[in-house]
Amino acid sequence: MLYVPANRERFVRSAASSAADAVILDLEDAVPAEHKAAARDGLADAVSTLRSGTASVAVRVNRPWTVMISDLKATVRAKVDMVIVPKSDDPSVIRTVDEALCELEGDGTSPAVKVIPLIESARGVRKIDDIVAASDRVVAASVGIGDLSLEMRATPDGPAIRHAFAEVVQATRAAGRVPLGLSGLIVSYADMDAFRALAELSRSMGSTGASCIHPSQVGTLNEVFGPSAEEVAEARRLVSAYEEAARCGRGSTMMGDIFVDNANYQYAKRLLARA
Numbered sequence: 001m002l003y004v005p006a007n008r009e010r011f012v013r014s015a016a017s018s019a020a021d022a023v024i025l026d027l028e029d030a031v032p033a034e035h036k037a038a039a040r041d042g043l044a045d046a047v048s049t050l051r052s053g054t055a056s057v058a059v060r061v062n063r064p065w066t067v068m069i070s071d072l073k074a075t076v077r078a079k080v081d082m083v084i085v086p087k088s089d090d091p092s093v094i095r096t097v098d099e100a101l102c103e104l105e106g107d108g109t110s111p112a113v114k115v116i117p118l119i120e121s122a123r124g125v126r127k128i129d130d131i132v133a134a135s136d137r138v139v140a141a142s143v144g145i146g147d148l149s150l151e152m153r154a155t156p157d158g159p160a161i162r163h164a165f166a167e168v169v170q171a172t173r174a175a176g177r178v179p180l181g182l183s184g185l186i187v188s189y190a191d192m193d194a195f196r197a198l199a200e201l202s203r204s205m206g207s208t209g210a211s212c213i214h215p216s217q218v219g220t221l222n223e224v225f226g227p228s229a230e231e232v233a234e235a236r237r238l239v240s241a242y243e244e245a246a247r248c249g250r251g252s253t254m255m256g257d258i259f260v261d262n263a264n265y266q267y268a269k270r271l272l273a274r275a
Contacts, residue, residue, distance in 0.1 A: 001211040005030035007039035058082035088117030089124040094134035120144035142181035156185035199224040235268035
């Protein structure tokens with residue numbers, strides 16, 4: 001997922017041709033306060049530009065509520081796919097967003113806008129189980145590492161933040177939603193080695209995708225979070241071996257020196273579904 005400032009037309013045009021699975025038009029941190037109204041007014045044009053590509057389109061809205069409601073109105077008018085809700089520190093935030101979207105969508109002739117809570121506080125981490133279950137619109141959850149580490153007075157790559165990230169991943173997965181995000185913070189987008197290492201660590205902790213701020217990072221995320229050709233080939237062999245064993249009435253088999261049972265069969269099926 002690639003973040004772009006919603007008010008920067010050149011960046012939006014560039015994002016339309018990127019390889020990102022989703023483009024997030026940012027109305028929040030990336031847009032100065034004096035330009036937020038103009039960014040909101042131009043949201044429909046920005047979405048139209050992005051529709052020339054293949055990526056899903058999301059919008060990160062603002063807090064507080066007085067600003068967020070205006071953002072949600074523009075979001076629905078522009079027919080975006082998802083809304084990123086920052087500072088999601090209580091399930092009531094998501095329920096209120098859900099209610100507002102229901103009113104704004106009216107007769108329901110358009111697809112319902114999906115919601116991704118962004119957890120940026122210790123309170124949000126402690127309430128994550130209720131937050132991800134607060135609405136059927138919630139399809140995923142992510143962590144805002146920068147704000148979370150500031151509030152917790154913890155280093156972005158320290159154990160406290162990693163533990164919080166793991167809690168969010170586990171709760172999101174348990175709720176049947178998709179855990180997203182990186183478990184730390186890379187300040188320089190040009191440090192691709194550090195960015196790749198962080199993405200690989202985050203994947204190992206259960207994250208299934210992440211966001212970035214520069215098009216040069218998109219390829220790295222696609223490589224890390226997408227299955228490699230070797231992984232796909234091995235998964236296909238494993239699925240074939242298990243299904244052949246099942247046809248013979250066996251619940252497990254050997255594929256060379258690899259023990260294959262239902263657990264790694266299901267893992268291989270999930271990997272192939274992402275390929």
